[in-house]
Amino acid sequence: MTFPRRLYDKFAEWLxxxxxxxxxxxxxxxIVFCVVYLWxxxxxxxxxVVDLPVADWRPPYLFKWVPRPSELSLSILESLLVFALLLLMLGYRTRLVGFAVLGLGVAFNVCKLSGxxxxxxAFLLMFWVPVFLVWSRWGAAYSIDALLNRQRHGSRGKVDEDTVSFWPARGLLLVLAILFFTAGYSKLTHSWSENPRYVADLLLEKSVASYLRNGAPISPLNPFIASQPFLYVPMQFGALLFELSFPVVVVSRRARWAYFRVVPLFHAVNMFFLGIPVIEILAVYAVFVDWESVRRFLRLDLSWRWGTGWIPPAVLAVAFTSAAWNTLPVPRGCFNMFGWLDHYTIWVLVSLATFAWWAVDLRRWIRQRVTARRRSSVGTSKDLGSRPPASTGSEG
Amino acid sequence: MSRSDVPDGSAAGRRRRELGAVAFVLGVAAALVFSDGKRSAWPFSHWWLYHTGTPKPLDTIVLHQVRVLDEAGSWRRLWPRDLFTLDDDSSSQDMGHGLLARAVDPKNARRVQYQRALLRRVSRLLDMKPKQVEIWHLTWQVDYTKYPPLELENTIAEELALVLPGQSGEPP
Incomplete structure (x- = not known):
């Protein structure tokens, strides 16, 4: 077997x-992706965008040809995107609607960036997640499509769920690893390796600048951290090492386990200490959370037992919500909790959820240890009895 | 090797789909790696964030503020971040800052366009026709040893940079 062939096989095996x-x-x-997106x-x-002078319309290089849309077109674009996202959340015609979310989202983002x-x-949420996941069968479960599929094909519709591929999520993981590496590499080859006080000064300067510019509260710990080399030096080089080594998550299951338990706090620290939000990355991480285990842990029953008669009214409600997106405050308010859920509060919630995740892991680990110890003690007491040792099961 | 999760079908069809998926993932990854990484390469931009320059904790800091006289004769104050929502995902929220900086810059040949844009934006934001709009430069002393290092109410200087008489908010 040739080397390229072996390389291909290895990559395909992983993918x-x-x-x-x-x-x-x-x-x-x-569903989580759509909720984050709509929020x-x-x-x-x-x-x-139309309130800026026309000369300020500067699309990215690949979209130079896009003219500045009218206010009405932008309003329609917003409503269509909301319509597509709500349908995707319900899982109706998921493949088609997924492509619509990708196209409309890119158009939305291009208009946003041009101003x-x-x-x-934002491109993490509006481009990178959907560009991969539209190829997945993310409508095979917890969706109207799955409901209709089961109704049409009976138990055969259920079998379909077992053949769902995870390769689009792994493709996204590869992109995430590349992005993290580029972040670390650019820092390494520029100021971060030359200036050991980069983070210390950034903590002082950026926290005040962010407070004035985006309203993020200033951390009271910043002056102390910035005065203690044993704190700011590990912060600087720890962050650098974290970003540069992130690609190991692609190849190592253990690294994935560890990094994904730390990375939400990495961003939360950026928010709390520097006022840097980067909230859209939550949509990327959400792809790698085992929501099914979370659902089971929370004992949420999401099975649907009320038939399909609700689908036409639901689609009508989606159409109404999208049409009202720019005219009534309620649809928007429902997704941002009327302004309460902002770029600061979300990181507080994510940090608490991450600590809860750690606590669950710790509890599971303790239980496993206790169970293993009990088993070994039971085994020892049996060994001490007159009965012969239990079968190892190897015969079976 | 188990690739049973590739959707079913004929072996040749499955092989084609598999090849397509590999080509897609590698193609996208290659586009990202070999793009020049600049923001202009969006969406294939690298994460070049906070990597250059030298952060300088300044002793004084300056910010614009918009003061709007409404029809009832009372003044409302707006920070640059209040002007737009579209840059809420950034820490610097440059959209409002850029508009105000260009509107007051005497060297900017197109500053009148930005002044009109500001009037239009303020009118739409507050849903009224302002009688007068002013842009102020506010300066604070920053003491990083104290908490908070500055207090918004305690400026050390407030300088009127521009006065705009209210208009109907012509499109810029």
């Missing part, structure tokens, strides 16, 4: 490895 509960995980990830765009008013300037956060 197509089966994943337990893939259909359910992706189904729930689809995010509920705080934006795309029509603000605001190019940022490196």
């Amino acid at each position: 197509f490895a089966p994943k337990e509960n893939a259909a359910q995980r992706l189904g729930l990830a689809r 995010r765009i509920s705080t934006y008013r795309l029509t603000e 605001v300037g190019i940022g490196l956060s």
